[in-house]
Amino acid sequence: MLELTLPQLSELRDLLDTMRQELTSLLKNSTEGARPVTLDQPIGRLSRMDAMQQQNMVQANRTAARKQLEMVNAALRRIQESDYGSCQACEEAIPYSRLRVKPESLLCIDCQRSHEQR
Numbered sequence: 001m002l003e004l005t006l007p008q009l010s011e012l013r014d015l016l017d018t019m020r021q022e023l024t025s026l027l028k029n030s031t032e033g034a035r036p037v038t039l040d041q042p043i044g045r046l047s048r049m050d051a052m053q054q055q056n057m058v059q060a061n062r063t064a065a066r067k068q069l070e071m072v073n074a075a076l077r078r079i080q081e082s083d084y085g086s087c088q089a090c091e092e093a094i095p096y097s098r099l100r101v102k103p104e105s106l107l108c109i110d111c112q113r114s115h116e117q118r
Contacts, residue, residue: 004085008096012084015103016076023069030058030065071104087111 004012078084085094089111098105107115 003093004096004099009079009084012099012103013076013079015100016072016079019072019103020069020076023065023072026065027062027069030062068104071106075104089115 075084085099086092087094087108088106090108092108094105094108098109105112
């Protein structure tokens with residue numbers, strides 16, 4: 001099993017910290033757009049439908065951001081617990097190149113592919 005070097009681990013921790021800040025900011029800044037569209041607003045039917053569609057898209061983006069934030073926080077915990085970088089399925093090392101692209105990854109490429117095919 002190939003271990004991550006200290007500089008690699010530090011770089012990945014910084015990436016995860018940055019992701020956490022960006023996701024937290026996105027969630028904070030999108031709160032208003034996720035509020036229900038009030039029906040008593042004097043706007044036309046098509047404008048109301050557009051507003052409702054926009055609200056649904058914002059809510060879907062917020063749900064995805066919350067899920068990714070949970071994964072980022074879990075990855076940061078695994079770094080603290082010295083359990084970061086191992087595939088949760090096969091327990092082999094997740095290559096640095098994969099972690100560099102998706103630092104919150106739980107699975108190596110092969111296990112991820114198998115998981116997605118199921």
